[in-house]
Structures are given as C-alpha cells and as structure tokens.
Amino acid sequence: MRALTYDPKSPQGLRAEEVSPPEPGASQALVEVHATSLNFGEVAFMSEIRRPGEIPGWDAAGIVVRAAADGSGPKEGARVAGFAPNAAWAELRAVRTADLGVLPDAVDFESAAALPAAGVSALRAVRALGPLVGRRVLITGASGGVGRFAVQLAHRAGAHVIAAVGNAARGEGLRELGADEVVTRLDQVTSPVFGVLDNVGGAMLAEALALVERGGSLQSIGQASREPSTVDFERERRRASGRRIDIFVVGSDFGSDIEYLASLVARRELDPQIGWRGDWERAGEAAAALLGRRVSGKAVLTLRKQPR
Missing domain, CATH: 3.40.50.720 (NAD(P)-binding Rossmann-like Domain)
Known part of the structure; x- marks a missing residue:
C-alpha cells in the first residue's frame, strides 16, 4: 500500500513510498482511509516523536474493510473516523475500535477527518x-x-x-x-x-x-x-x-466523543473549520502552511474521491 513515511532528509520530513499493509490486532478494525488531517503538534515536533520510516498521522476517516476479530466496534462497510498515535497517512490503517466513531451519512470524510485530535x-x-x-x-x-x-x-x-x-x-x-x-x-x-x-x-x-x-x-x-x-x-x-x-492530556477511547462531534457537524451546529484542502501528495505543502501560520483551522488531505 502507499503511505507517507517520516524521512528527515525529505522536504518537511515526508516521503511517499510503498509499505506493507498493517495487520490489525484482535480489538482493531482495518480502515480504508479516504481523508486524513494534519495537526500542528505532530508536524512541528515530528523529529522528536517519530523514527525514520515510521508512518505519522493521528486523524483519519474512511470505511471499515475488516471488522475487529473480537467482534467489537463498527462492522464492515461502516463509515468511521478515528484517532491513533500513528499511521493515519496511509491507504489502510488499523485502529482500536474504542477510538473509532461511526459517522452520520450527512458528514463527509474530509469534515470527519478534522474531528479526532x-x-x-x-x-x-x-x-x-x-x-x-x-x-x-x-x-x-x-x-x-x-x-x-x-x-x-x-x-x-x-x-x-x-x-x-x-x-x-x-x-x-x-x-x-x-x-x-x-x-x-x-x-x-x-x-x-x-x-x-x-x-x-x-x-x-x-x-x-x-x-x-x-x-x-x-x-x-x-x-x-x-x-x-x-x-x-x-x-x-x-x-x-x-x-x-x-x-492537559487528551486521553484515549475517542469513539463516543467523535460520534458526538460528528452529530453536531451533521446538524450544522459545529463547523470543522477546514482552512486547507488538497490531495495527500501535497502533504509537504500542507505541513509547510501549518508551520508558517498560513492555515486558519484544519489542514485536510484527501486520498480517494468520494462517489457522488
């Protein structure tokens, strides 16, 4: 699968490459990523929190392509957003079901990807x-x-x-x-x-x-x-x-809070405030814009075009 990995020698520390797909644990669902977002903290401190070759990324939204083996969490085909400490910037991602929230149909993947962190x-x-x-x-x-x-x-x-x-x-x-x-x-x-x-x-x-x-x-x-x-x-x-x-430390088990925030977005009572959008191949550009204080709100990357 394709992924963005941390490479301290590349522009903004990111390199696109082919990597092995993740193998989910018993309480993890495998998610096909449609959109992901960048957070200032993970970009600004990447050299301190990542090892070369590691896939960064906290937030992603997409579709469950394999439900968790232990029977927990969303079923195959569910539209979800989730948080994990790494590996969001890839085509496939394994996420603890406790950190996944199911999305209302009215919330698109880009908006959902802005919610977790x-x-x-x-x-x-x-x-x-x-x-x-x-x-x-x-x-x-x-x-x-x-x-x-x-x-x-x-x-x-x-x-x-x-x-x-x-x-x-x-x-x-x-x-x-x-x-x-x-x-x-x-x-x-x-x-x-x-x-x-x-x-x-x-x-x-x-x-x-x-x-x-x-x-x-x-x-x-x-x-x-x-x-x-x-x-x-x-x-x-x-x-x-x-x-x-x-x-302040955000903690874990994001699922229910993601679902609450997504319900507000669906009712137009919360605006995810996406200030930068682009294809994930422009991740370096998005990271530079965040560090340069040229983004008001969230920067979101799209991996797959959503069907109309």
Missing part, C-alpha cells in the same frame, strides 16, 4: 474547566485547529468567550463561531477569567495564568510557540491562591 481535545479541555454558563473563558491560539473548535464548544457551553490570536487577520471568522471578544494581546483582556485554554505556551502561558480568578484554572493544551514557559509561582501565590494549572 483537535475536536476531541477541545471538547475534553472545555469539560475540564467545569460549568461555564455565564463565565469568562480565554482561548489562546484561537485561530488554530483546537482553538476554533474550542471557541465553538465553549460558546455552546454558555461561556463568554475571549479569543486571543496573533494578529487581526488570524481572528477573522471567530466572532461568527461564537467569540464575544477577539484580542491580539492579553493586556487587552480587562477583567479576570474563570478559565483559560492555552494552545500557545511560552511566555503567554504565564500571562494568561495571571488573568485567572480564584477558583478557576488554566488548561495547558499545546505549545504552538515552541518555547518553554516560566511561571513565578511566588508572585502568583501572593496574588491569589485557589487557582490551578492542568497539564
């Missing part, structure tokens, strides 16, 4: 903040894949959403998704917030923590800045106790 991360991070009705929530890196899902989901949860972006152009469309305020600097946030969903890290994490009110929290989701964070905990202790920083 970014959508589920945003959903679970919003839940981790607690009840949000009438509370102020700051989302940094709001123009990215996780950020645009988080804006919509926090708005649905009843929050007053403050979207922080790198520049005004990156903030386009965020008010339509549910942001009540769009800022380009955190000193433009004039009142404390109950929660922060931080996708940027670096110095911005400490700035955002200083805005959190007593009883609130900051979820550290990502590090788009690719810079470490330094927090003066003594200063923060003097300012106010009763706040926390959580190192």
